[in-house]
Amino acid sequence: MALGVVSLLVFALTGYAWAQLQGLVGLTTADVIDPNRPADGAIDILLVGMDSRTDAQGNPLPKELLAQLNAGSSDGEENTDTLIMLHIPNDGSKAVAISLPRDSYVRIPGFGQHKINSAYARGKANARQNLAASGDTDxxxxxxxxxxxxxxxxxxTVEQLTGSTIDNYASINLLGFSDITQAIGGVDVCLLDNVNDPYSGAKFTKGRHTLSGPDALKFVRQRHGLPRGDLDRVVRQQVFMAGMANKVLSAGTLTDPGKLSALVDAVQKSVVLNQGWDIFGFAQQLRGLTGGKLEFLTIPVVNVDYSTPDDGSAVQVDPTQVRDFVRGTTAAPGAPAQTTSKPGAAITVDVHNGTTREGLAASVSQALSSKGFTAGETGNAGSRVQTTVVRYPTGAQDAAQSVADALGAKATLTQDSSVRSGHVLVVVGNDYSGPDRIAGHAVAPQAATQTAPAGDTDKPITADGITCVN
Structure with a gap:
């Protein structure tokens, strides 16, 4: 279930006032960003909505509160169900919030190809196992x-997908979303039609509403019954964030001590920031922002119902296309166009067919070539094999993993000193279920890129006005 991170934008926009009131004492921080990253002319912030039933300090939320929020019970996973990259030039001239659909099928470093909302949970679970194995019992x-x-x-994972360097990180949970929307007096939204969704609890009539607390959570969490499922939910989150920014910028929130106090209290309970973030300096950069200078976009997607080998239906994205989109969106006016380099170009992939399917080696080679790898030799394996194997020379495990991820099928990685340096050898086995048989995946021409609908207007979603949505 998706969670909104819309309140984090309020955190950014009210940061200056909070700093003035010294209300940021007591925020929970985490050591997750290298403070020595080189400056690149902008700040890129990863805003994360956590599917968590605890507060920022790890304390469980009361059952009565979870019932009020219509949150249900936790399934034990800690998925990040809303991901937004906020790009702000150093001059504070215009901010762009780029949504990453939670089911985007991407490469997670060290874990292979999976939905992006599982990256946090996989990294955490792996670290927990390693700590237990090392004897840490605290x-x-x-x-x-x-x-x-x-x-x-x-x-x-986000850096690899977008090509951007994340400078700051902020996450929020269910409680924070509900509390912050109430603290500012609700957010104005507009629906194109009546909705009644028993899964999220969303039951609203067509037209305008002012939503806060549990109702706001229901609005941003609904995906069942919407024409485009998760993509429509992404748009819901964007227009809610825009409405929240508009409310803060135009309704005197920054000068209302009562509202600021409530905001500070909510953030302290529910938000986690990276250590070393200069909130005061950052907030000063935002003082020139107005509603029209905050724009909301979604990365391009190839297929909203892509069948994965192990993770069910997902949203298929093309990493090269995503990086080009992000670069074009965040480039300074007048900046020279840049060509995205293909990350696999330095890897030459040889493919051997270990099955009786004719032409399979050539098809797999073509599929990998279309994903940026350099095509090597193709041919038949010396014998029939059952399991697909990616063989690599010493020191090239990461290269082999990237090839395995691009295959879109199960493959075993094996070090093999006979494989030439700079090469990776794919031996395709009978278990292979990758690109050659999936129409529109890699061998067939890609489907037209899809983008999330913007509601009742073709104008970009900004914090200047209200956009009606599904």
């Missing part, structure tokens, strides 16, 4: 270190 220490590992895995 529950608080394990929770802290494993949570930071999860955040770092997520940050690395």
């Amino acid at each position: 529950a608080r220490d394990v929770e802290l270190k494993s949570s930071q590992a999860g955040a770092k895995t997520l940050i690395g």
Whole structure:
């Protein structure tokens, strides 16, 4: 279930006032960003909505509160169900919030190809296992270190997908979303039609509403019954964030001590920031922002109902296309166009067919070539094999993993000293279920890129006005 991170934008926009009131004392921080990253002319912030039934300090939320929020019970997973990259030039001239659909099928460093919302959970679970194996029995220490590992895995995944360097990180949970929307007096939204969704609890009539607390959570969580499912939910979150920014900028929130106090209290309970974030300096950069200078976009997607080998239906994205989109969106006016380099170009992939399916080696080679790898030799294996194997020379495991991820099928990685340096050898087995048989995946021409609908207007979603949505 998706969670909104819309309140984090309020955190950014009210940061200056909070700093003036010294209300940021007591925020929970995490060591997840390298403070020595080189400056690149902008700040990129990863805003994360956590599917968590605890507060920022790890304390469980009361059952009565979860019932009020219509949150249900936790399934034990700590998925990040809303991901937004906020790009702000150093001059504070215009901010762009780029949504990453939670089911985007991407490469997670160290874990292969999976939905992006599982990156945090996979990194955390792996770190927890390693800490236990090392003899760490301090529950608080394990929770802290494993949570930071999860955040770092997520940050690395987003950086790899977008080509951007994440400078700051902020996450929020269910409680924070509900409390912050109430603190500012609700947010104005507009629906194109009546909705009645028993899964999220969303039951609203067509037209305008002012939503806060549990009702706001229901609005941003609904995906069942919407024409485009998760993509429509992404738009819901964007227009809610825009409405929240508009409310803060135009309704005197920054000068209302009562509202600011409530906001500070909500953030302290529910928000986690990276250590070393200069909130005061950052907030000063935002003072020139107005509603029209905050724009909301979604990365391009190839297929909203892509069948994955192990993770069910997902949203298929093309990493090269995503990086080009992000670069074009965040480039300074007048900046020279840049060509995205293909990350696999330095890897030459040889493919051997270990099955009786004719032409399979050539098809797989073509599929990998279309994903940026350099095509090597193709041919038949010396014998029939059952399991697909990616063989690599010493020191090239990461290269082999990237090839395995691109295959979109199960493959075993094996070090093999006979494989030439700079090459990776794919031996396709009978279990292969990758690109050659999936129409529109890699061998067939890609489907037209899809983007999330913007509601009742073709104008970009901004914090200047209200956009009606599904």
